[in-house]
Amino acid sequence: MSARRMKSFSGLFAALLLGAWAPSWAPAAEKPKAAANHPPGFVTPKPDAVIPLWPGDAPGLLPGGRAETLVNERYGNVSAPQLFVYLPPKEKASGTALVIAAGGGYHHLAMCLHVENVVKLLHDQGIAVFGLKYRTRYGANDVVADALADGKRAVRIVRSRAAEWGIDPHRIGFQGYSAGANLGLNLAGQFDAGDPAAADPIERLSSRPDFCVLMCVWPNRRTTADFPLSKNSPPTFFAHARDDTTAPIGFAMEVREKLRRLGVPDEMFVVDTGGHGAFHIGMVEGPGVRWPEALLLWLRKISLWRQLP
Numbered sequence: 001m002s003a004r005r006m007k008s009f010s011g012l013f014a015a016l017l018l019g020a021w022a023p024s025w026a027p028a029a030e031k032p033k034a035a036a037n038h039p040p041g042f043v044t045p046k047p048d049a050v051i052p053l054w055p056g057d058a059p060g061l062l063p064g065g066r067a068e069t070l071v072n073e074r075y076g077n078v079s080a081p082q083l084f085v086y087l088p089p090k091e092k093a094s095g096t097a098l099v100i101a102a103g104g105g106y107h108h109l110a111m112c113l114h115v116e117n118v119v120k121l122l123h124d125q126g127i128a129v130f131g132l133k134y135r136t137r138y139g140a141n142d143v144v145a146d147a148l149a150d151g152k153r154a155v156r157i158v159r160s161r162a163a164e165w166g167i168d169p170h171r172i173g174f175q176g177y178s179a180g181a182n183l184g185l186n187l188a189g190q191f192d193a194g195d196p197a198a199a200d201p202i203e204r205l206s207s208r209p210d211f212c213v214l215m216c217v218w219p220n221r222r223t224t225a226d227f228p229l230s231k232n233s234p235p236t237f238f239a240h241a242r243d244d245t246t247a248p249i250g251f252a253m254e255v256r257e258k259l260r261r262l263g264v265p266d267e268m269f270v271v272d273t274g275g276h277g278a279f280h281i282g283m284v285e286g287p288g289v290r291w292p293e294a295l296l297l298w299l300r301k302i303s304l305w306r307q308l309p
Helices: 003-017 116-123 143-160 179-190 249-262 287-301
Strands: 049-052 069-071 074-076 082-086 097-101 128-133 172-177 211-215 236-241 266-271
Touching (some): 097 179, 143 172, 143 179, 172 179, 236 287
Parallel strands (some): 097 128, 097 172, 211 236, 236 266
Antiparallel strands (some): 082 128
16 A cells, blocks of 8 residues: 555544544534523513504615525614514503614614513603614615614604604604614714605604613724714713723713713713623623613603603
8 A cells, every 4th residue: 555545544544533524323513502682581572563664665775685684583684674663551651762773783683682671671661662673784785874864764753653652752762782872873963854845754854862872882983073963962871881892981981071062961871890781681780780770860850751650
């Protein structure tokens, strides 16, 4: 037998010994389990309605995009944005509403963590919840511009149906996590009063939220100078962990300081530890999960939420 054939045979024999060629009866290697999205015993809330944001295709839709996916309860390749409507019982309704934009780096939307897990908590306080399934990157689309357009549209839709949904049209907030907070920050500086000449009556309404809630606001490689905030930007609540390396607290502090110079009311809820997931209700322990208490106290202080008797 030649030296080359001997070497080949020796390599094959070693591979067999090491189990590289596993027999057909060998158990398959276990796939890593996906991270949990809800606390034990969680009951997924059913939306009262799921409505498309736009009549027909969303503006600027690019043809040939990737098909939408849903993996581990996270939406990806979103090109057809929707609004998930969760209304509190009428006897509990406070008139305050919150449009929530989940995080996911503009690649996917973790609505399971950032919307579904807080619906009951917010309903118990009489707050209507609107889960915003905004456009993500589905091809070569300008995802930041698409998401901003969807955020504006969501606020307009809620305002247009405020009477129907038992909402005060002047108490509509916008909450975002991470990339969703990046969207919220864009909206805080680029809202508009609406187009009175628009054929669509929804587009005639203001897209300005009455308050913003920015959770772990992610800069997305931008600085505060890139966000055209003004004295008319909505009052803003920040929640941040000092050890968050994905969305460093320094950026949030700079945004807060910019708002203060403009005379915009703000509140900041800061915890030392917990990282980027410090505020995931039902999923973590620690002081971060008390953000709803701080938010409600602030909203009551600025008269944007009333506590029911």
